[in-house]
Amino acid sequence: MFDTLFLDRDGVINKKLEQRYVTNFDEFVFVKNSEIAIRRLHKIFKRILIVTNQQGIGKGIMTKEDLNLLHLQMQRKLSVDFDLIDKIYFCPCLEVENCNCRKPKTGMLENAKLDFPEIKIEDSFLVGDSDSDIIAGKKFGLTTIKVSAEFTLFDWLTKITE
Numbered sequence: 001m002f003d004t005l006f007l008d009r010d011g012v013i014n015k016k017l018e019q020r021y022v023t024n025f026d027e028f029v030f031v032k033n034s035e036i037a038i039r040r041l042h043k044i045f046k047r048i049l050i051v052t053n054q055q056g057i058g059k060g061i062m063t064k065e066d067l068n069l070l071h072l073q074m075q076r077k078l079s080v081d082f083d084l085i086d087k088i089y090f091c092p093c094l095e096v097e098n099c100n101c102r103k104p105k106t107g108m109l110e111n112a113k114l115d116f117p118e119i120k121i122e123d124s125f126l127v128g129d130s131d132s133d134i135i136a137g138k139k140f141g142l143t144t145i146k147v148s149a150e151f152t153l154f155d156w157l158t159k160i161t162e
């Protein structure tokens with residue numbers, strides 16, 4: 001069994017929107033087969049954590065409450081009896097704030113390690129679709145996987161389990 005899977009959200013779990021933020025569950029469209037992938041990954045990873053930049057909050061386009069509701073609805077859609085995603089970390093800050101949590105910085109990963117000190121970095125992975133994800137993951141010592149429309153989370157899962 002692998003240890004921890006860190007997932008970026010937009011572009012990995014759900015489709016990105018053109019020039020705007022996903023602000024509610026009506027706009028949240030799963031990437032093809034990402035639901036199936038997460039259910040299967042849950043069986044081969046000890047825990048799954050999301051680390052997501054959500055600058056829309058800092059811009060006042062949505063609130064933390066909007067985001068938490070959206071994530072609750074996502075969890076309910078993915079899961080039956082229990083949450084498949086163990087914890088969701090988000091950075092609400094604006095890029096100009098130069099905070100420590102916004103990827104490519106590693107603040108969210110560091111917080112996860114504080115919450116789950118048993119995380120074995122050397123046996124953990126980060127999947128993202130942006131360079132900022134990959135940079136953050138590498139800085140933290142994780143094995144990183146860059147996904148895209150051509151190589152999705154489901155495609156990666158298939159590759160590691162075949």
Ligand SMILES: [Mg+2]
Binds near residue numbers: 008010012130
């Ligand atoms: Mg992304």
